[in-house]
Amino acid sequence: MEGVDHLASERSRAQFDVEEMKVVWAGSRHALEVSDRISRLVASDPAFRKDNRTSLSRKELFKNTLRKTAHAWKRITELRLSEEEASRLRFYVDEPAFTDLHWGMFIPAIKGQGTEEQLQKWLPLAYKMQIIGCYAQTELGHGSNVQGLETTATFDPQTDEFIIHSPTLTSSKWWPGGLGKVSTHAVIYARLIIDGKDYGVNGFIVQLRSMDDHLPLPGITVGDIGMKFGSGAYNTMDNGVLRFDHVRIPRDQMLMRVSQVTREGKFVQSNVPRQLVYGTMVYVRQTIVADASCALSRAVCIATRYSAVRRQFGSQNGGVETQVIDYKTQQSRLFPLLASAYAFRFVGEWLKWLYTDVTQRLQANDFSTLPEAHACTAGLKSLTTSATADGIEECRKLCGGHGYLCSSGLPELFAVYVPACTYEGDNIVLLLQVARFLMKTVSQLGSGKKPVGTTAYMGRVDQLMQCHCAVQRAEDWLKPSVILEAFEARSARMSVACAQNLTNFANPEEGFLELSADLTEAAVAHCQLIVVSKFIEKLKQDIPGKGVKEQLEILCNIYALFLLHKHLGDFLKTGCISPKQASLANDQLRSLYSQARPNAIALVDAFDYTDHFLGSVLGRYDGNVYPKLYEEAWKDPLNDSVVPDGYQEYIRPMLKQQLRNARL
């Protein structure tokens, strides 16, 4: 039934103002207006069609992406879209492309690591897309271990140039997006060598392809690294391989904000910390956290709408069957993911603030908050991407068999999303960075140095090591102070336990390796505390709209108590709560699911996603799932003919053979 809203009765049950919730989700009324307008612009433009992606060959897929990015750029310039509008357009076009790396890493790398003159020279070209760049750090042999990169940049004082060279096979650049077939330029990371001395890894701008005919410049070998996980999915991106054979670049193409090489070949370290060479990764990790809430909310929107449409069992006397969303098991899998999507949204907002703050401080030569910014971006990137990747897969299962169809939108979403657990830092490697930061914080507690920011709670370590959870009734778990104390005590106790265990090792680095699994768990506990505490902080703000704050309180409590339930072992082992209190938390969680149930559809409507963006038959706004699912099946290329190609060659002879055998 076209035009009928099959989810209307669900929508009428909502106990809050959805339009106001849309504002909270978008971040502001202005952000909602921009987002809503641009999403409709993209959805109504046939050039941005994406429903045929999974049936295209790699070459078709890639060319299709080139066409779309050219069209997107044309629309951006014709309509004179602002940076905010252009970035929303990219979001709703919903297709990974070389432009992500150009805008998301190449430009930020130059901005963060270039001198004033370098910004003036390169940024105008990049902004107008007169050059296209990528970020070439990872090599075949080393990704996580950036200090282990092998590409060299040797200074030649005779010609005032660097010679960029790939000395081994494993030094081949491997993975950079946009490198394979498109980029004309790259920021590459290489070991700086002067007079035979190695000054470590630095960034350099290198031209790769001719601006006339796009052919690789002399000494450069470049290509695509091949098909990746999933049909369609990330295969729109030309992740590439790159080798240098003594390629010469002028000295002023080394990014020289952090360190400089003079005309005489003298290495000069400026007063900014060397870690700023890693600055682009901090920036991107922060954007990845914000993006996690988008990917998870999208999967949750599909699974929630479909769960309200889908009915199985429970029919009494020929009446309607039960909506699967009414099963407690479905709620206990789905609603924590819904709550996580909101939680990640708010922690992403906060992280953006933190990043802006640290950037302003760096400009004023205040480097004091850099370690915390690194730990927070690394840890939250790890936490949110792992939870989102798992969450998308859970949403697929929540949709039963139909979730496995590409037309559900979930397989492609998963395939595009899952590398986020690896790129911009493998999630375990990043948690170990957080653990180092925590161990340093604990070791300094005795020295009188007061921990600040997200580790401020460690300053109350004596109290947190001894406190007893005050919960006596299930409702006590609704108090933010109770939740916060439980999460702070768990995190502090896990970190302190690791720090104490480390003292058993004569060599601290050896101890760190031996205890690394425990250390990552302590890091997760700390990061979960950050997410919970930022959700609670958000609720202290003035949030207008009928029932909006109440719904967010329910979601915040679901998020926290779900984590507590999932990591019960930590809370019990560290003695933060008793088994009785754990069971009360579970009772409270069940009650919260019941409160969320009537609002579930409205809570996903608040994401304001168009059907085009969702790209899912199961997640349609109108809930008209079955006729569309049926229609979609007939569009498959296999159904172009009634009798399949190959019948004469393979099926018929087999059937005939069986017939002959049967007659014998």
Ligand SMILES: CCCCCCCCCCCCCCCCCCC/C=C/C(=O)SCCNC(=O)CCNC(=O)[C@H](O)C(C)(C)COP(=O)(O)OP(=O)(O)OC[C@H]1O[C@@H](n2cnc3c(N)ncnc32)[C@H](O)[C@@H]1OP(=O)(O)O
């Ligand atoms: C059509 C037109 C459209 C127009 C508009 C469009 C707009 C479009 C916008 C799109 C945006 C899209 C966003 C981008 C998309 C993303 C796509 C993803 C592509 C993927 C890219 C990549 O993967 S790039 C490669 C990433 N690589 C890594 O992450 C490597 C991981 N490894 C490391 O980071 C490090 O090596 C390490 C941290 C693990 C270890 O380093 P090292 O051995 O040097 O460190 P130590 O452990 O010894 O630490 C030393 C010291 O430094 C501190 N530290 C480490 N890292 C940092 C850091 N980043 N910042 C600050 N400090 C750091 C560390 O804590 C130590 O400190 P101490 O005090 O000494 O303890």
Ligand SMILES: Cc1cc2nc3c(=O)[nH]c(=O)nc-3n(C[C@H](O)[C@H](O)[C@H](O)COP(=O)(O)OP(=O)(O)OC[C@H]3O[C@@H](n4cnc5c(N)ncnc54)[C@H](O)[C@@H]3O)c2cc1C
């Ligand atoms: C889709 C995609 C796009 C990418 N785009 C880019 C790009 O544009 N530019 C770019 O430069 N790079 C890019 N990369 C590369 C990416 O950044 C690296 O793959 C990533 O940093 C992980 O490094 P690795 O591959 O060396 O993993 P490895 O470090 O080899 O990881 C292998 C395993 O070892 C474990 N491990 C490694 N070190 C430790 C340790 N110290 N302790 C415990 N366990 C450890 C890891 O947890 C993992 O399980 C991209 C990668 C992908 C998948």
